[in-house]
Amino acid sequence: MNKNEPKNxxxxxxxxxxxxxxxxxxxxxxWVETLVSSDSIFNCAISNVTFEPGxxxxxxxxxxxxxxxxxxxxxxxxxxxxxxHIIKEGDVVKIQPGVKHWHGATQNSWLSHIAITTxxxxxAVEWMEPVSDEYYLQLMVEEKYA
Amino acid sequence: MNKNEPKNxxxxxxxxxxxxxxxxxxxxxxWVETLVSSDSIFNCAISNVTFEPGxxxxxxxxxxxxxxxxxxxxxxxxxxxxxxHIIKEGDVVKIQPGVKHWHGATQNSWLSHIAITTxxxxxAVEWMEPVSDEYYLQLMVEEKYA
Numbered sequence: 368m369n370k371n372e373p374k375n376x377x378x379x380x381x382x383x384x385x386x387x388x389x390x391x392x393x394x395x396x397x398w399v400e401t402l403v404s405s406d407s408i409f410n411c412a413i414s415n416v417t418f419e420p421g422x423x424x425x426x427x428x429x430x431x432x433x434x435x436x437x438x439x440x441x442x443x444x445x446x447x448x449x450x451x452h453i454i455k456e457g458d459v460v461k462i463q464p465g466v467k468h469w470h471g472a473t474q475n476s477w478l479s480h481i482a483i484t485t486x487x488x489x490x491a492v493e494w495m496e497p498v499s500d501e502y503y504l505q506l507m508v509e510e511k512y513a
Numbered sequence: 514m515n516k517n518e519p520k521n522x523x524x525x526x527x528x529x530x531x532x533x534x535x536x537x538x539x540x541x542x543x544w545v546e547t548l549v550s551s552d553s554i555f556n557c558a559i560s561n562v563t564f565e566p567g568x569x570x571x572x573x574x575x576x577x578x579x580x581x582x583x584x585x586x587x588x589x590x591x592x593x594x595x596x597x598h599i600i601k602e603g604d605v606v607k608i609q610p611g612v613k614h615w616h617g618a619t620q621n622s623w624l625s626h627i628a629i630t631t632x633x634x635x636x637a638v639e640w641m642e643p644v645s646d647e648y649y650l651q652l653m654v655e656e657k658y659a
Binding site for chain 2: 383456481
């Protein structure tokens with residue numbers, strides 16, 4: 368384990384952590400390993416994604432939907448206009464096509480999930496605005512006093 | 514862990530083991546937990562499958578293909594007319610639509626995988642003949658002396 372490893376990462380990481388994501392659609396440190404690239408035979412793309420504590424993606428939509436299999440840690444999942452849900456190892460999240468949402472780790476835990484982008488022939492993810500620190504840190508306060 | 518648990522099952526089982534399969538398309542003891550049922554929105558069905566040592570499925574085909582994410586243990590995967598491949602934790606197997614194949618545990622190890630049935634709108638699995646004891650046990654001999 369090197370110094371860049373999330374401090375509470377454990378042996379439940381089965382697939383490679385992959386490469387650090389270097390784009391503007393994430394806040395914090397996130398790694399991704401592509402397990403299956405999108406093609407016209409399977410119409411399905413699969414990645415292993417690991418969020419460090421505090422890391423999350425921007426609000427976004429998938430034209431063909433996405434399914435998350437949570438494989439480790441604890442995080443947040445929220446759809447626009449809905450409450451935030453805590454997600455944890457063993458959970459399955461079905462994200463309907465076109466629904467605006469975001470997901471990521473909690474402030475105190477890493478989060479690892481397999482992301483299965485279904486109907487990938489319907490087009491690429493549409494990225495939107497970030498989940499601000501102001502909003503995200505407030506979730507922590509709410510969780511602590513819930 | 515109860516007495517029905519594979520003797521070398523370990524903590525890497527993230528999703529429930531589910532129910533014992535009771536049909537004629539498997540030899541040995543196999544459990545399945547449905548994580549996502551097939552529907553017309555995602556066109557994708559996802560199951561967690563656990564094979565006890567010595568267990569395997571019959572030869573079969575998927576009209577829309579299937580992807581296996583191997584999450585624990587060690588097993589075999591074979592396509593018709595091709596050599597047998599050893600599969601193990603962390604491997605990804607892409608099964609092309611319509612290709613006749615089988616998979617299962619080795620004789621000395623359990624095998625756990627997530628099965629992602631892609632393009633599920635193209636129809637259900639087509640089951641064929643079993644992988645006989647005579648054939649399967651011979652694979653063990655070949656592995657031992659390879």
